[in-house]
Amino acid sequence: MTLFVYGALLKHEVHHDECIGDAKQIAKAAWIKGKLYDTDAGYPACVLMENGTVYGELYEVSSETLNKIDELEEGYEKQEMAVMTDQGKTKALVYTVHKQKAEGLTWIESGNWKEYMLWQRKPESFYYFAYGSCMDDARFKLAKVDHYFQQIIGGGTLDQFTTRFTLTRPDGSRADLVEDGGATEGVLYEVPFDAIRYLYKREGVFEGTYRPSFVDVKIGNEVYQDCVTFLVLQKREEVAPPPHYRSEIEKGADLYLSESFRKKIRSHMDSLIKP
Incomplete structure (x- = not known):
């Protein structure tokens, strides 16, 4: 059976290990039509609605797990x-509540429990995984950040995702991560929480260009959990990025990424x- 989870059952959240355990993850990036609410009890509730989106993960679970x-x-x-994924539409079981039960609860506008909790906690720092132009520091310096x-x-290295160029602009495309079973590389930063406002502005989060997502990144034998990265919301057919954007990717890649990946990303571009 396939199960869509969106709150305390998400990977690294409080009830994941005890309930989901080693169940096979089908999709890290999945979403349904609905609205998310904070129950003020350490977990959210989802109300099915057409005019909203709730983000979560998909797992293949046993009857015992479901019980x-x-x-x-x-x-x-x-x-x-x-349930929608980067590979298309599928069907899954979802735990929801009626709209009446959500009355008086705080609406989580982003539909993303991990993002909501990040803003609630406001940690001193967090990990940020850059795979496009943010691998280069040129625009950081121009913005004085x-x-x-x-x-x-x-x-x-990020498993299960591939770097693609699905955000189209008049001068060419911008980078994206597509969950297709591949692997990609990028630069991992540890940044102060204050950096999140710049990143949201640069990635057009409030305009609906990119959305934050949380991924596990490997460096050597160490895994950094729930690193913030950004995914394109409206993915289009790939076209080539403009020269200035490609240059930023190549500069960052040349400093930090493997030779095999540098060859791969250049060949793909x-x-x-x-356009």
Whole structure:
């Protein structure tokens, strides 16, 4: 059975290990139509609605696992519904509540529990995974925010995602991560929480260009959990990036990423049609 989770059952969240355990993850980036609310009890509630989006993860779970989750989700309704992923639409079970039960609760406008909790906690710092132009510091310096990006952990690998160029602009495309079972590389920073406002502005989060996501990045034998990265919301057919944007990617890649990946990303950019 396929299960869509969006709150305390997400990877690295409080009930994941005890309930989901080693269940196979089908998609890290998945979403449904609905609205998310903070129950003020350490977990959210989802109300199915057409005019909203709730982000989560997809897992293949056993009947035994589902029975365990049924006990945890007492008071929620379990139903099958359409779930979107980068690979298209599928069906999965989702635990939801009626709209009446959400009255008086705080609406989580982003539909993203991990992002909401990050803003609630406001940690001193967080990990940020850059895979496009932010691998280079030129625009950090122009914006006079380069002091936020001094703590470079190094070049890291992200499994299950591939760097693609799906955000189209008149002069060419911008980079994106597409969950297709591949792997990509990027630069991992540790940045102060104050850097998040610059990153949201640069990535057009409030305009609906990119959305924050949380991924695990490997550097050597170490895994950095729930690193913030940004995914394109409206993915289009790939076209070539403009020369200035490509240059920023190549500069960062040459400093921090593996030779094999540098060859791979250059070859891919060369293969794309210019707008």
